[in-house]
Amino acid sequence: MKKQKFNINVSDAVILSVKETDGGYFRMKLAAPVIARTAKPGQFISLKVNASGMPLIRRPMGIFSAGKGCVEILFKAAGKGTEILSKKKKGEIISVLGPLGNGFTVREGLRHAVLVAGGYGVSPVAFLYRELKRRKINTTVIIGAKNKKLLYKEGFKSPKITTEDGSRGFKGLVTGQLDKACAGLSCGTSAVYACGPVPMLKAVAQVSEKHGIECQVSMESMMACGIGVCLSCVCSVKEGMGTGYKRICADGPVFDSREIVWRT
Amino acid sequence: MADLSVKIAGIKMKNPVMLASGTCGFGEEFSRVFDLNLLGGIIVKGTTLKPRAGNKPPRAAETPYGMLNSIGLQNPGVEAVINEKLPFLRQFDLPVFVNIAGNSKEEYAELARLLGKAKGVSALEVNISCPNVKHKNSGLFCQDLGDVYAITKAVKRKSRVPVFVKLSAEVSDFKETARAAARAGADGLSLINTLRGMAIDIKTGKPKLANVIGGLSGPAIKPVGIRAVYEAFSAVKIPIIGMGGIASAEDAVEYLFAGASAVAVGTASFYDPLTPFKIIKGLNKYFEDNSFDSVSVIRGRVSL
Ligand SMILES: Cc1cc2nc3c(=O)[nH]c(=O)nc-3n(C[C@H](O)[C@H](O)[C@H](O)COP(=O)(O)OP(=O)(O)OC[C@H]3O[C@@H](n4cnc5c(N)ncnc54)[C@H](O)[C@@H]3O)c2cc1C
Ligand SMILES: Cc1cc2nc3c(=O)[nH]c(=O)nc-3n(C[C@H](O)[C@H](O)[C@H](O)COP(=O)(O)O)c2cc1C
Numbered sequence: 001m002k003k004q005k006f007n008i009n010v011s012d013a014v015i016l017s018v019k020e021t022d023g024g025y026f027r028m029k030l031a032a033p034v035i036a037r038t039a040k041p042g043q044f045i046s047l048k049v050n051a052s053g054m055p056l057i058r059r060p061m062g063i064f065s066a067g068k069g070c071v072e073i074l075f076k077a078a079g080k081g082t083e084i085l086s087k088k089k090k091g092e093i094i095s096v097l098g099p100l101g102n103g104f105t106v107r108e109g110l111r112h113a114v115l116v117a118g119g120y121g122v123s124p125v126a127f128l129y130r131e132l133k134r135r136k137i138n139t140t141v142i143i144g145a146k147n148k149k150l151l152y153k154e155g156f157k158s159p160k161i162t163t164e165d166g167s168r169g170f171k172g173l174v175t176g177q178l179d180k181a182c183a184g185l186s187c188g189t190s191a192v193y194a195c196g197p198v199p200m201l202k203a204v205a206q207v208s209e210k211h212g213i214e215c216q217v218s219m220e221s222m223m224a225c226g227i228g229v230c231l232s233c234v235c236s237v238k239e240g241m242g243t244g245y246k247r248i249c250a251d252g253p254v255f256d257s258r259e260i261v262w263r264t
Numbered sequence: 265m266a267d268l269s270v271k272i273a274g275i276k277m278k279n280p281v282m283l284a285s286g287t288c289g290f291g292e293e294f295s296r297v298f299d300l301n302l303l304g305g306i307i308v309k310g311t312t313l314k315p316r317a318g319n320k321p322p323r324a325a326e327t328p329y330g331m332l333n334s335i336g337l338q339n340p341g342v343e344a345v346i347n348e349k350l351p352f353l354r355q356f357d358l359p360v361f362v363n364i365a366g367n368s369k370e371e372y373a374e375l376a377r378l379l380g381k382a383k384g385v386s387a388l389e390v391n392i393s394c395p396n397v398k399h400k401n402s403g404l405f406c407q408d409l410g411d412v413y414a415i416t417k418a419v420k421r422k423s424r425v426p427v428f429v430k431l432s433a434e435v436s437d438f439k440e441t442a443r444a445a446a447r448a449g450a451d452g453l454s455l456i457n458t459l460r461g462m463a464i465d466i467k468t469g470k471p472k473l474a475n476v477i478g479g480l481s482g483p484a485i486k487p488v489g490i491r492a493v494y495e496a497f498s499a500v501k502i503p504i505i506g507m508g509g510i511a512s513a514e515d516a517v518e519y520l521f522a523g524a525s526a527v528a529v530g531t532a533s534f535y536d537p538l539t540p541f542k543i544i545k546g547l548n549k550y551f552e553d554n555s556f557d558s559v560s561v562i563r564g565r566v567s568l
């Protein structure tokens with residue numbers, strides 16, 4: 001039999017720190033050497049926030065950074081699971097599954113990237129941003145938020161900020177800035193990378209496609225298993241002449257926007 | 265190490281711990297997490313004659329100590345299962361049960377014929393209890409004793425491998441249902457499938473599942489599974505694979521006491537993929553600590 005390759009790891013990780021940061025987000029650092037070694041921007045991990053009892057199902061989290069034996073996540077206390085997560089203390093143990101999914105693809109010959117982040121989508125985008133900088137690829141970052149109180153922009157050099165209420169940066173949605181950013185780019189050597197709420201992704205895809213620029217979107221859904229066995233996390237994709245379903249956790253979460261059939 | 269090996273319907277297994285249908289795909293994903301060779305067996309995703317796209321998302325919702333799903337039997341169809349999925353599983357020293365689902369007894373029979381010819385199938389598990397596909401009267405096949413008998417019989421006639429019939433606990437007389445399957449020649453029973461349930465998002469007033477109703481699984485349903493296995497054990501002689509909410513070795517032992525010969529882990533491996541191994545390890549310890557020398561020592565030995 002073929003040599004087996006165990007490339008999804010499940011382990012108990014020590015929490016190294018939990019910090020409240022900009023925009024009401026929490027940043028958690030975990031000691032997870034196996035995951036840290038191979039994680040790529042756009043991949044995610046899944047956490048069992050309580051060792052036993054409720055919530056039963058793991059919570060998927062984008063990877064904010066990975067390296068030196070550690071993995072970092074960025075999250076909002078938005079509900080039951082993330083509330084518990086935000087109250088964890090340094091030294092506590094948490095079960096981590098990952099790295100999961102396929103990350104963003106950075107093509108050979110890519111010269112200019114436009115990154116678009118909304119909400120906690122800023123987490124995987126920050127990871128990708130650092131990777132693109134390292135590879136010396138020209139990068140424009142656009143971050144959208146409802147208002148300045150919900151904004152996370154740490155670590156980005158002069159990002160273009162948009163807020164829906166105009167309390168910081170440009171007033172409006174990310175698409176206005178994206179349209180401008182795409183205008184001067186040559187389609188063959190540029191790409192748009194986006195993570196955020198689905199309506200934002202759809203709008204970003206439309207703008208990118210209008211400019212003929214490749215667009216990779218990171219999708220999300222309720223996930224029961226996170227590894228591709230339960231088929232609960234599917235999204236509609238174009239398949240031949242019709243449509244089909246793909247698993248966001250295992251076939252994504254990053255998809256070429258032209259593949260997605262957007263639900264209105 | 266205790267001897268955990270079991271033989272059910274003539275199939276030898278290293279231990280009684282299997283993966284439940286629909287919760288382990290066709291093994292590929294879990295093979296990236298752990299060594300499938302350590303398992304007692306695997307029951308692969310529900311397979312139909314033609315590929316099925318499955319239901320619209322959202323397809324899952326978390327509930328107290330469980331979850332609802334309405335996957336709708338998404339699968340690549342029997343031909344792809346035989347040509348693309350089974351060869352992968354043949355690399356392992358692992359009994360493979362193929363779960364089948366159809367819309368009529370003819371479809372079940374055809375599936376049994378095709379899979380009977382395929383290499384690497386140890387047994388069939390006949391799903392006549394899926395809450396996520398529509399049948400006549402919108403009920404489950406297993407709610408009609410005539411259907412239970414006819415489908416089991418049709419599959420038995422075509423199958424070259426042992427046939428396990430998978431039932432739901434949502435029937436009016438569980439013992440009669442189990443007897444109908446046994447009379448038709450079933451070599452074993454798989455108990456239980458999910459229970460139909462529903463959840464509503466109170467912010468929007470909409471059902472949490474696009475399909476409205478889905479199947480409840482996980483620890484929440486364990487007592488129902490134990491009851492079903494207990495009743496079936498008293499009604500029929502054929503072996504039973506117990507499932508429903510198994511998350512620990514203690515849960516597995518409870519199913520063995522109720523009358524199961526083997527157990528299958530489903531939902532628990534979503535939130536802890538290593539559950540099957542923790543159970544195998546825990547069973548070893550339990551059998552050693554109690555100096556029980558085989559699984560059959562406790563099977564069905566609940567003392568009343
Ligand atoms: C691939 C992926 C990456 C993610 N990355 C991040 C991240 O980096 N930071 C972050 O803050 N959040 C992230 N999320 C979302 C995060 O997992 C959910 O917000 C979180 O599970 C909500 O859990 P909760 O228990 O706090 O809320 P709940 O009280 O359970 O519910 C609040 C809301 O979250 C949704 N939700 C519940 N469970 C899940 C689940 N398992 N998957 C998706 N949505 C769910 C519910 O539908 C509900 O609308 C990601 C989700 C996915 C699918
Ligand atoms: C996501 C999901 C998909 C399932 N798909 C199938 C299926 O295709 N065929 C089948 O017979 N049972 C299916 N089941 C039922 C399980 O095999 C099992 O009977 C049930 O979930 C109870 O076990 P558990 O509580 O350990 O999950 C599915 C269950 C879940 C949660």
Ligand code: FES
Nearest residue numbers: 226228231233249
């Ligand atoms: S969450 Fe189970 S298949 Fe994606």
